Amino acid sequence: MTKNKLDCLNCGVCCFIPYLSGTKFKGIEIGKDGWCVHYDKEEKCTIYSKRPMICRKYVSGSPNCIELRKCYLNKIEKE
Secondary structure, eight states, X not given: OOSSOOOTTTOOGGGBOGXXXXXXXXXXXXXXXXXXXXXXXXXEETTGGGOOHHHXXXXXXXXXXXXXXXXXXXXXXXX
């Protein structure tokens, strides 16, 4: 596990969903690059205070979160 704080505002890996590229899914739109259209690499979630319910229900630090971080965090930090 990375030493980065498990905080949606400091991470963003859950905003990268390549298998949904170019689609809308439960209130979020995924760009053709696999990133939520509201994700900015510098600012992270640009709609955090108004994010859809699926994002609000996502549990930071959950097994799914940890797995995403293992798979994608290095890729994201290198971009």
